[in-house]
Amino acid sequence: MSTFSRLGGLLLAAALPLGAQAELPAERIEPSIHAELAAHTRHFAQQIYRVAGNVHSAVGWQLGNVVMIEAPEGLIIVDTGESVSESRKIMAEFRKLSDKPVKAVVYTHFHPDHINGVQAFVSREQVERGEVHIYAHETLLQNVVAQGALVGPILGVRSAYSFGSFLPASDQEGMNAGIGPLAKAEPSSFIAPTVTFGERLDTRIAGLDVQFLHVPSEAPDEIILYLPDNRVLISAEVDQGPTLPNIHTLRGTRFRDPVQWVESLDKLRAYRAEHMVPLHGRPVSGQDKVEEVLRMTRDGIAYIHDQTVRWMNKGLTPDELVEKVKLPPHLAGYTPYLREYYGTVKHSVRQIYNGYLGWFQGDPVALDPTPPRQQAERLIALAGGREKLLLEAGNAYLKGDYQWAAELAGYAIRVDHDDKLAREIKARSFRKLGYASMNINWRNWYLMSAMELEGKLDGDAIRQRSVEMREVFLSPDMVRSFTPQSFLQNWVTRIDPQKAGDLELTLGFSFPDVDEQWALEVRRGVAQLHKGIPEGTELRLSMDKRFMETLLTGEGGLVKGALLGDVKVEGNLLEIRRFLACFDFADEAFGLTLR
Missing domain, CATH: 3.30.1050.10 (SCP2 sterol-binding domain)
Known part of the structure; x- marks a missing residue:
């Protein structure tokens, strides 16, 4: 059947006075990946990168890198990945390079992909005996608790959508997660930090001088390490790796202050490091190249912030701001560090507006709006009824205006969650938008939502995956803390x-x-x-x-x-x-x- 006849059938179905259970003609939308996003996957090929002789970064096994520093008296492990099973594979690779004992572990911040794999490298007993120290910012533990307990239920579900946890293998083949390979969700392991600090800590670990600095940015408790002996900067996620930084994360988070993030990037620039080892993506070597990456990244974040505030002060609202604020070519084209694989300008702009001004945009109609279902009923009546509304949605779909098709179908769904025709129009629109998206977060949300609309996510499946995702954020090991x-x-x-x-x-x-x-x-x-x-x-x-x-x-x-x-x-x-x-x-x- 041709595309024209299939979609012509869709229009015909929408034009007829069909019941809620009407079906559309079959249309197979083949899974695909945006070409640039597909090429980005090669960035995360599995490899141990050696930097300045004694620093080794394991890229490509997990969403976050694991770094091993070989000190005179033992090993320092920086971040531990999100999966104990994958981290054990990394440790096996590290053991090919050194048989020295692990003397310290560093958590650069509280996110699961940086702390959950710790027991692949050290045991709780080693830490309790004082054989291994775990370094972190003084607020890491309270962030772990707040994340897992206070908003754990909603964060678990939203994270499942952000990471595409239910997507079939056909939708994940050849994919990456923007900042690393696809995440491997497992119940977390955790051991509480034993050495914490506030703003700065200069110390000696296993015979090696290490400088720690608190640099709030992607996380409020973010810390970096600087090794003065060979001028290596382990930059955590202050530099988020090969992507436009996620100034806001769609799974949900507290306000990430772009001004603070830019200040932290400038603190990293001040080291004038010869090598930079981020916790996502490949290392960067050469003082000039390190400076370039840091400068361009800070300029990208600063531009988005400054221009958002500039136009906010001229009265523009978020829907207007996202059309006005766009990176100039020299920043937008800075591959891969400012490409929109993980963060996007549009959802960053909305977060900045909300962070400064909150949800109210100035039109009092939003103070006590018509309830969503009632609003949908009135708009459908204004459109001439459900059939005419869905006919227009079908027309939009045919023309490739998938956003408008999804919006129109959404009104019918709001009135009747079981409106099969409306759900299918919206689901197909989301699949088209998802497969065309270069941004991994947008892609996952589109495709997960399509599955929900198609009835492929039932209550039991959602409940089970929510429990599994909560164990990523709150495991028995974390509960001990x-x-x-x-x-x-x-x-x-x-x-x-x-x-x-x-x-x-x-x-x-x-x-x-x-x-x-x-x-x-x-x-x-x-x-x-x-x-x-x-x-x-x-x-x-x-x-x-x-x-x-x-x-x-x-x-x-x-x-x-x-x-x-x-x-x-x-x-x-x-x-x-x-x-x-x-x-x-x-x-x-x-x-x-x-x-």
Whole structure:
């Protein structure tokens, strides 16, 4: 069947008064990759790069690189990858180069692709015995906790979309992740840092001088290493590697301040290093080349920020800004470091606007808008009904205007999530947009959303993958690093006001093995955490921190713990049960596209 007849059939189907279960003629959209993105995959061919004699960077095994520094008295491992199994392969390659013992591990920041593979290189026992030290910024641990506990459920689902976790092999063949090969999601391993610092640390590790510097940029706790003996700069993700930096990540993150990022890049330039070893992509050698990469990267970020702010100050809104702010040719064409494989100018611009001004753009119509479903119903009526709306969506699809086709079909879906014809138009449009995208994040979101629209992501699959992705951010090893405070602080955002609307009650928590006491107070739908247990508190639970960890991993439960003696209870059991019932710890299965 020709393309014309297939799509002509689509238009005919849209033009007829079809029911919600109508089907479109079959059309096979073959998986493809943007040519430049496909060529970019070669950048991440597996190789151990040797730099300045004693620094070795393993590129191509995982999303993030692992770096081995050979010091006189042992090895320093910088970042550990996202996968223990793949990191073991890297360690086997390193062992071909040196049989020295590992003396230190460095976490350059808290993201999973930089810390999750640690137990491929060292054991917890080695660290506990003091044989190996783990270096990190002083805020890394609190960032790990916030990432895994506070927003773990939504971050798990959004990360699955960003990384294309459900995509079939046909959609991933020959692909890369923009900053490295495709990520290999595994439950994380983790060992807490033993040596932390604030702004700067000059030290000697295994007989080698090492300078650490805090350089907030892609992550708030980002640190770099400089080896003065051979002028090697290990730049972490201040230089994000062979791509336009991801000034904002679509999976969700706190504001990444571009001004701060530019300042950090200028601090790296001040070293005038002879070699630069990023934690994504290949090393760069030669002082002039290192300076060029750093300067161009900082200029790219600065340009996007400065021009966004310039036009913000002339009243432009995000939808207008993304059409106005574009990199000039000398920056946009700086391959590969400013090409839009991972970050994009458009989604960076939106983040900058929101970071400075928030969501409100100045038109009061947005203060209390018509609810989405009601708005869709009215617009469909204005268009002359569902059939005419989908006819126009089909026309847009035929003309290659896939964005408009998806937007129009989206109104019908908002009114009826089961509108099969609308879902198929939108899904096909997303596949066309995804396969044409050079940006890996955009591609994955388009294709994952298409799968959701096509009914290929059911609730059980989403729930299971969400659990798997959460284990990337929050594993039993990470739970060991939770304090009683971080455990209970998570309860505050779990309060259900419908169940706690008339309750005023306080429950005390004692953790005798770590000599800590805390109390949760519920006041009519609001929960507050207090340090210490207020005098007169009648309801109390006492447990060891180790049992608390089983609650976080789902292995234990308070009722079971009370029956088995792991939890000691004081006070009226019915009142304690009433208190606990006010909190919502249920995990929901949800998609992100069907709204």
